[in-house]
Amino acid sequence: MEEMQMENTQAESTKIEGRNAVLEAFRSGKTIDKLFVLDGCKDGPIQTILREAKKHDTLVQFVAKERLEQLSETKKHQGVIAMAAAFSYATVEDILENARKKNEAPFVILLDNIEDPHNLGAIIRTANLAGAHGVIIPKRRAVGLTATVAKVTNLTNTIRELKEQGMWFVCADMGGTTMYDLDLKGSIGLVIGNEGEGVSKLVKENCDFVASIPMKGDIDSLNASVATGVLAYEIVRQRLS
Numbered sequence: 001m002e003e004m005q006m007e008n009t010q011a012e013s014t015k016i017e018g019r020n021a022v023l024e025a026f027r028s029g030k031t032i033d034k035l036f037v038l039d040g041c042k043d044g045p046i047q048t049i050l051r052e053a054k055k056h057d058t059l060v061q062f063v064a065k066e067r068l069e070q071l072s073e074t075k076k077h078q079g080v081i082a083m084a085a086a087f088s089y090a091t092v093e094d095i096l097e098n099a100r101k102k103n104e105a106p107f108v109i110l111l112d113n114i115e116d117p118h119n120l121g122a123i124i125r126t127a128n129l130a131g132a133h134g135v136i137i138p139k140r141r142a143v144g145l146t147a148t149v150a151k152v153t154n155l156t157n158t159i160r161e162l163k164e165q166g167m168w169f170v171c172a173d174m175g176g177t178t179m180y181d182l183d184l185k186g187s188i189g190l191v192i193g194n195e196g197e198g199v200s201k202l203v204k205e206n207c208d209f210v211a212s213i214p215m216k217g218d219i220d221s222l223n224a225s226v227a228t229g230v231l232a233y234e235i236v237r238q239r240l241s
Helices: 019-027 044-055 065-071 092-101 117-129 155-164 201-205 224-240
Strands: 014-017 032-038 059-063 080-084 107-112 134-138 149-152 168-178 188-193 209-212
Touching (some): 014 019, 092 134, 092 149, 107 117, 107 224
Parallel strands (some): 032 059, 107 188, 134 149, 168 188
8 A cells, every 4th residue: 555655644634615516526536534414404416415425435424504614614515514535545455465565464553443533643654654554444433534544344344354364463452461472473453442442342352362561650541542653563573573
């Protein structure tokens, strides 16, 4: 996935306002992360936009007029605002092909329930610097800022499919085995959850190992992006040894 080499990994989504502009964005193939629609608006043009959103599996949120006014920069939203991704998203196959081109065992970071865009941006930078071949996030459970990620419909199914291709998976959790005691070499996927809930139960059950980060202080958890960095560089250390 050559997009992993992009420097601006925190490029924010672009707001597209107005019915014609939003519809044209969909029809031109632009990646729309999220669509905000005035609650109760059901006229013909809005229905056409909603059909396009469904076709492209875009997350739709119906909001009050006050919320649209807060989001709007032009004040000419006509009841609809689209959040367009800065770039087109990659695919899981793009990520694996990136590893093959470099003649390296795949190293992928998967994010479960990471909602904070600042965390996501920091994790993408860490993935790039640690030599990960890509980042995978669920389509409807995480915020997308750039195209340095692949969006998948179901994280658990993706893990299972990648296992069939020889990958194995480790997730981060306080109750796991100390990361220094795990063999993290080879084709690996690192799964990170959010600070509050961690990795979801079903995703964790499909991981081969659970890794914990040794901590000596009084705080009981690390920020998700910091945890990613610590574990990613332990993987780097082992891959280089």
